[in-house]
Amino acid sequence: MKNQVTPYLIFDRKAKDALAFYAEVFQAEITDLQTYGEADFPTPEEANDLVLHAKIKKGDMLIMVSDTFPGNPLEVGNNVSLVLECESDSEIQHLYDAMCEKGLSLMELQDTFWGAKYGKVKDQFGVQWDLNFTK
Incomplete structure (x- = not known):
């Protein structure tokens, strides 16, 4: 196991906003951005512009981000x-x-x-x- 844990943040239709915010705050770059519409599996049309997966990188820092799949409720809490x-x-x-x-x-x-x-x-x-x- 590597000595680093990579956080994966999941949002309800706000991943693109979160990516832009974190990239600006950390002066980092957004990489590997893929939407559900670009996926190689069937997705509902309303999910086409949602983020399937993306990364925010600066030096050794890495944060992964996505939107939740439509129909899967997201619960934001204080557990992380x-x-x-x-x-x-x-x-x-x-x-x-x-x-x-x-x-x-x-x-x-x-x-x-x-x-x-x-x-x-x-x-x-x-x-x-x-x-x-x-x-």
Whole structure:
């Protein structure tokens, strides 16, 4: 097993918006974008423009994204949080500010007892992020 877990985020008809947002926030590129309409299996016509699979990449960071298949309900909850280990004070501040703009701060960005700057955010798509910068 590799030493990295790749998060796979699933959205209800909002994957393209999420891809654009995350690509901008992380200054990353969107790759391997495929819609259900491009799939080699039958799909309902209303799913043609929905994202079957895509990746957001920057350096070693990889996030996979898709829309849920029509008819499969999506339940957004607080059972998943993604941890980002930041490389600088300016990076963690940028990510925190960008995600809070249309999202919600669950824990203010602050110095912690474990020697890091840390904040927790729920972004505009309901995804929770733990932002950590070990000093």
